[in-house]
Amino acid sequence: MENPTNNTTTPHMPEFLWVEEPSFRGSSGILTFCVSTLIICVWSALHFDIPQRRHTNTERFAFGILWMIVGVLCPGGLLTSAIFQRIDASILEGYASLSLQSETQAKPGWLTRTLKRFVLKAGGKSVSSPHHLCNSLSRVSAGRA
Amino acid sequence: MRPPSENRQFPFGLVHAFYATMGGFAFDIPKRSGASKTSTTSSTRRYVIASQSFLYIMQNFPDIIPDISEESITDRSESSPLSKALLIVQVGWFCANCLARLILHLPLSLLEVSTAAHGFCTILTYFILWSKPQNIAEATSINGPRARQVHALLKCTEEEYAAALKMAATVVAGPTDSNDQIVLAAHALRDRLPGQEAPPPGRDDSFHIPFWSSSPGSPYCHLCPPNAFHYQTIPLVIAPLLYGLPHFLGWSELFPSSLERLFWRVSTFMATGSGVPFVFLVILGNQYNHSIGRIGLGLTSILYIVASGFLIGESLRQLFYLDPGTYQLVPWSDYWPHFS
Numbered sequence: 001m002e003n004p005t006n007n008t009t010t011p012h013m014p015e016f017l018w019v020e021e022p023s024f025r026g027s028s029g030i031l032t033f034c035v036s037t038l039i040i041c042v043w044s045a046l047h048f049d050i051p052q053r054r055h056t057n058t059e060r061f062a063f064g065i066l067w068m069i070v071g072v073l074c075p076g077g078l079l080t081s082a083i084f085q086r087i088d089a090s091i092l093e094g095y096a097s098l099s100l101q102s103e104t105q106a107k108p109g110w111l112t113r114t115l116k117r118f119v120l121k122a123g124g125k126s127v128s129s130p131h132h133l134c135n136s137l138s139r140v141s142a143g144r145a
Numbered sequence: 146m147r148p149p150s151e152n153r154q155f156p157f158g159l160v161h162a163f164y165a166t167m168g169g170f171a172f173d174i175p176k177r178s179g180a181s182k183t184s185t186t187s188s189t190r191r192y193v194i195a196s197q198s199f200l201y202i203m204q205n206f207p208d209i210i211p212d213i214s215e216e217s218i219t220d221r222s223e224s225s226p227l228s229k230a231l232l233i234v235q236v237g238w239f240c241a242n243c244l245a246r247l248i249l250h251l252p253l254s255l256l257e258v259s260t261a262a263h264g265f266c267t268i269l270t271y272f273i274l275w276s277k278p279q280n281i282a283e284a285t286s287i288n289g290p291r292a293r294q295v296h297a298l299l300k301c302t303e304e305e306y307a308a309a310l311k312m313a314a315t316v317v318a319g320p321t322d323s324n325d326q327i328v329l330a331a332h333a334l335r336d337r338l339p340g341q342e343a344p345p346p347g348r349d350d351s352f353h354i355p356f357w358s359s360s361p362g363s364p365y366c367h368l369c370p371p372n373a374f375h376y377q378t379i380p381l382v383i384a385p386l387l388y389g390l391p392h393f394l395g396w397s398e399l400f401p402s403s404l405e406r407l408f409w410r411v412s413t414f415m416a417t418g419s420g421v422p423f424v425f426l427v428i429l430g431n432q433y434n435h436s437i438g439r440i441g442l443g444l445t446s447i448l449y450i451v452a453s454g455f456l457i458g459e460s461l462r463q464l465f466y467l468d469p470g471t472y473q474l475v476p477w478s479d480y481w482p483h484f485s
Binding site: 023 | 161162165166169191193203204207210229232239257262263268269270274276278279280282283284368369384385387416449453454457461472473
């Protein structure tokens with residue numbers, strides 16, 4: 001039987017070592033890096049309107065996936081839609097400063113003020129304006145509460 | 146325009162305006178008594194108020210707009226600081242990595258070029274919609290007798306509106322518990338007299354497309370004046386341009402074949418410049434023939450999507466034929482926290 005005390009081997013002291021990261025990346029690294037960035041970007045850009053009726057989780061997921069695909073294939077469409085909605089919101093905010101007064105009503109931003117001036121100059125929406133294009137009629141859409 | 150409403154407690158800012166444009170306010174109108182007896186669902190019907198109608202209400206009946214605080218809207222929003230931080234860190238790392246590769250003259254893969262183009266467009270979209278509440282599930286309800294009257298007015302056809310206006314001018318105030326649309330509309334109009342010159346934006350009950358009912362926005366500007374139509378075409382040119390331009394970074398990359406390189410270049414031009422024929426067709430359709438305009442728009446949209454699809458597909462395919470230099474790492478890039 002081997003006597004452990006006879007073992008004269010000295011334990012190895014670890015050497016001081018600094019190992020550089022590998023200087024190459026792999027195809028899968030490039031793929032996952034780009035796809036994860038793409039998903040995070042498109043998902044963050046999706047700001048859904050309020051649905052006409054309350055959606056189930058499955059419907060929300062399906063809509064999310066659908067619009068993710070649209071966002072990947074047509075990011076320009078998302079950007080255009082965002083610009084139009086921002087213009088609409090600024091016009092509403094501009095008119096609100098005239099119609100809905102509050103003691104703490106903040107002064108609208110420069111974009112809102114510019115758009116409001118532009119719309120008023122262009123003879124835009126006002127009480128005295130005539131009927132507008134048929135497809136811009138009110139979307140008072142029916143849905144169950 | 147009507148004189149401003151009584152002082153409100155909470156200011157109506159950009160968040161409120163976005164909330165209104167995204168369908169944040171809705172009428173809850175009781176169903177007719179006959180219908181509610183047989184109905185097994187709720188006794189009210191919901192009508193989401195579109196931007197044009199909301200502007201009309203704001204100008205004529207501001208008293209029925211709920212006085213809600215910005216916090217009551219943003220508290221229901223799903224946007225969180227964590228998701229914003231995640232976006233900033235990931236995109237920051239991606240941009241830093243791409244810039245470092247360009248500075249060090251290391252090649253980029255087409256997938257990185259394509260992701261950069263998407264990232265640029267979507268980040269711009271994100272900042273444009275910064276004040277828009279994210280993914281709110283349900284609208285704020287407007288109800289009560291006054292809401293019923295205004296709702297009836299908004300639903301009027303031109304003939305009904307004329308009848309209501311006539312009735313409003315002659316009828317003395319009476320009970321408003323009637324369900325008759327013209328009577329209700331007349332009551333709404335009564336205190337607007339004299340001076341009511343134009344009807345509400347119009348009636349379009351049937352304009353309910355489920356596909357768009359949960360969309361991230363609208364494909365056109367609702368509140369822009371009709372005679373400023375040409376200005377509306379500017380975003381249609383700029384957006385594809387901003388998406389297409391970064392793809393020129395892949396102009397001289399290594400491609401699996403020369404044909405694919407040619408297709409990449411053609412697709413890049415198509416995606417970048419697709420806004421120009423798009424706008425031309427919109428103007429053509431608007432001025433001459435709506436059906437020609439629509440067909441043209443459909444074709445241009447399909448071409449844009451095909452070009453965009455090719456750019457994505459090709460960038461994935463090129464992953465198997467990369468320049469060896471593409472695999473070389475930027476020395477410091479792994480020290481940035483990120484998802485990969």
